[in-house]
Every structure is written in C-alpha cells, then in structure tokens.
Amino acid sequence: MTADRWVARTVRERLGLGRLVPLGEAADGAWLAERAADPVLRRAAAAVPAVVPVSLRVGLADPAETAEPAVPPPPGALPPGPLRIEADFAATADAPLPVTAAALRAALFTAARESLGLLVTEVDLRVTDLLDQAPAAAAPPEEPAAVPPPVEPAAGAAPTGAVAAVAARVPGVAVLTGALGAPVREEDGHIRIELATTREHRALDVAKAVRSAVTAGRTDRPTVTVVITAVV
CATH class of the missing domain: 3.30.70.1350 (Cation efflux protein, cytoplasmic domain)
Incomplete structure (x- = not known):
C-alpha cells in the first residue's frame, strides 16, 4: 500500500x-x-415497546466536569467525565409519552452501563414523530x-x-x-x-x-x- x-x-x-x-x-x-456504542444502544432502544429509535449520540454531560486521564488519550478523544446520551425517537400513542420516555431512558441507561461500561448520568430524549400505530414488523436494529x-x-x-x-x-x-x-x-x-x-x-x-x-x-x-x- x-x-x-x-x-x-x-x-x-x-x-x-x-x-x-x-x-x-x-x-x-x-x-x-461512538460507532461501537451505537448498535448496542440502538438494540436496547428498539426493544422498548412502541419506540422506533432515530438517532443516538454520546458525549460529555458537562465539559467542565472532567478529569485528567491516567494515561495518554488517543488522538481527539474526549476527557474522562460523566456522559450524556442524546436520543431522537418516534413513538406511538399506545401509552402516554412520559411513560414511553421513561422506559426508553431506563433501557439506554442499562445498556450503556451494563453492556458497555459507559458512565452515563443523563439521557436527553426528543420525540421526532408520532406514529398512528406501531410498525407491523420492526426493522432489525442497525448492525x-x-x-x-x-x-x-x-x-x-x-x-x-x-x-x-x-x-x-x-x-x-x-x-x-x-x-x-x-x-x-x-x-x-x-x-x-x-x-x-x-x-x-x-x-x-x-x-x-x-x-x-x-x-x-x-x-x-x-x-x-x-x-x-x-x-x-
């Protein structure tokens, strides 16, 4: 090469x-x-009833609350600190939106910490679309x-x-x-x-x-x- x-x-x-x-x-x-975290978080979101995940981002919860890394970080890496997940999703009205959002937030917290080890302290959610009904067959989570x-x-x-x-x-x-x-x-x-x-x-x-x-x-x-x- x-x-x-x-x-x-x-x-x-x-x-x-x-x-x-x-x-x-x-x-x-x-x-x-983030590319590695996305499919893990997306699978967790897609498992929540009446939720269709649209986009997911992971970043620092507060850039002012970071720590000095114990080892040299890779190029362009974020410093150690509490993390925030930002997620856009579509949902049906089968359940009140606050109930759906709470279930999605819990699923993302669990996947981030238990499947990956990300120290997520905040999950910000935004509903981008209201669906008349749940999809007949949910698309498989992005691999x-x-x-x-x-x-x-x-x-x-x-x-x-x-x-x-x-x-x-x-x-x-x-x-x-x-x-x-x-x-x-x-x-x-x-x-x-x-x-x-x-x-x-x-x-x-x-x-x-x-x-x-x-x-x-x-x-x-x-x-x-x-x-x-x-x-x-």
Missing part, C-alpha cells in the same frame, strides 16, 4: 468512528468509539459496520508482535483493529492498543483485562491505553 493510500484510508476510518468517549473511570485508561482490518503500521513503528499476541488472547477480544493507525503502538514507555470486542463481554471489562494482561510480568511498567472501535 502506498503512503498516500495509507493516509487516505486512515482518515476515512478515523472519521467513521465518531467521538471517542471515555470508558469507565479516568484510571481505567480506555475509550470507546455495526464491518470491523476494519488492521492497517499497515507507519514507518518507524516499534515492533509490537508480542503485545498484539497477548492482547488478542484476552477473552472478549474479537480482533485487533487499526482505524487510528497501527493496531498496537509502543513507544516512549506507552502502549496503545486498538481492538473490537464481542457483544457477549462488557466492553470495559475487556479493556481492563487487556491492560492487565499486557503489563503482566513486565519490569518496565508501561502505561497502556485501550481503544475499542467496534462491538461485534
């Missing part, structure tokens, strides 16, 4: 990730792409985009074969990905690992297990950042 094609591919993949939101607490050293294959590492990247092998063996890791560059970057005492997790495992738990596995037995005590770009 030529340098120009490598750069173009990397830019496309990075833009497709959406925001990189903090996963867990500041000490957990993990971030999750995540295909997991990007690892891209070719940039020239001069440090050898990372051993780190990649350890990370790939952690339960819940589906594949190492490369939307931000090399799937594993190790330099100046810091390691950044990019991966996709399986939906059967909580994303935050996988990220913490990867960080522990990668540093186990190492005397140089590197810092480790985990970026999850898909849940498959």
Whole structure:
C-alpha cells in the first residue's frame, strides 16, 4: 500500500468512528468509539415497546466536569467525565409519552452501563414523530459496520508482535483493529492498543483485562491505553 493510500484510508476510518468517549473511570485508561456504542444502544432502544429509535449520540454531560486521564488519550478523544446520551425517537400513542420516555431512558441507561461500561448520568430524549400505530414488523436494529482490518503500521513503528499476541488472547477480544493507525503502538514507555470486542463481554471489562494482561510480568511498567472501535 502506498503512503498516500495509507493516509487516505486512515482518515476515512478515523472519521467513521465518531467521538471517542471515555470508558469507565479516568484510571481505567480506555475509550470507546461512538460507532461501537451505537448498535448496542440502538438494540436496547428498539426493544422498548412502541419506540422506533432515530438517532443516538454520546458525549460529555458537562465539559467542565472532567478529569485528567491516567494515561495518554488517543488522538481527539474526549476527557474522562460523566456522559450524556442524546436520543431522537418516534413513538406511538399506545401509552402516554412520559411513560414511553421513561422506559426508553431506563433501557439506554442499562445498556450503556451494563453492556458497555459507559458512565452515563443523563439521557436527553426528543420525540421526532408520532406514529398512528406501531410498525407491523420492526426493522432489525442497525448492525455495526464491518470491523476494519488492521492497517499497515507507519514507518518507524516499534515492533509490537508480542503485545498484539497477548492482547488478542484476552477473552472478549474479537480482533485487533487499526482505524487510528497501527493496531498496537509502543513507544516512549506507552502502549496503545486498538481492538473490537464481542457483544457477549462488557466492553470495559475487556479493556481492563487487556491492560492487565499486557503489563503482566513486565519490569518496565508501561502505561497502556485501550481503544475499542467496534462491538461485534
């Protein structure tokens, strides 16, 4: 692959990730792409009776209430802090809208925390359409985009074969990905690992297990950042 094609591919993949939101607490050293969160949250929303999810966004609840990350963050990542989900949805009038909204809010809170590990403190909802009746057959929730294959590492990247092998063996890791560059970057005492997790495992738990596995037995005590770009 030529340098120009490598750069173009990397830019496309990075833009497709959406925001990189903090996963867990500041000490957990993990971030999750909005692209990875979207299908998980969308499935939870679609399971609420009389609700048709339209759009979902995840961001900081209050940019003034953030913490210093314990490890170097990935490029463009949001700092650790409480999160807000903003959701647009259509609904029928089978139940009062406040009742429907409360059920949707609870479903999104649960999915964000229990399936992913996002520290969501607020869910803002907006009804964009009132339906005469529920759809005869609800469309299946949007599936995540295909997991990007690892891209070719940039020239001069440090050898990372051993780190990649350890990370790939952690339960819940589906594949190492490369939307931000090399799937594993190790330099100046810091390691950044990019991966996709399986939906059967909580994303935050996988990220913490990867960080522990990668540093186990190492005397140089590197810092480790985990970026999850898909849940498959």
